Amino acid sequence: METTKLKRPPSVWMTQIVLILISLFLVAVVLYYVVDLLRYSGTQHKWSELRPLFLSFVAAVVVVVPSMLAFVGLMLRKPFGRWLGGIVLFFVAAICWLVMLGHILNSL
Secondary structure: OOOOOOOOOHHHHHHHHHHHHHHHHHHHHHHHHHHHHHHOOOOOOOHHHHHHHHHHHHHHHHHHHHHHHHHHHHHOOOHHHHHHHHHHHHHHHHHHHHHHHHHHHHHO
């Protein structure tokens, strides 16, 4: 029985999967807000109603574009893919930590 050596370490596959899941989640959030606004398309929208769409769109662009660049960089085995993937994962983890910290502080 022959043993086959993996061409790519499992950590790269896991990083790519996490980057794709984060990107899909953010795109789904933006689409949710767009559908929510289109449901009431006959009315004029105030800035307070458009703010969640705008903020989620900005967050999606800020995270999804580097995530896709990191995904492609990891796929092509480029050094920028590792660095960009690590930066994006650290950024998302930091945001999650800050949100959890905010919820804890608000509950006190």
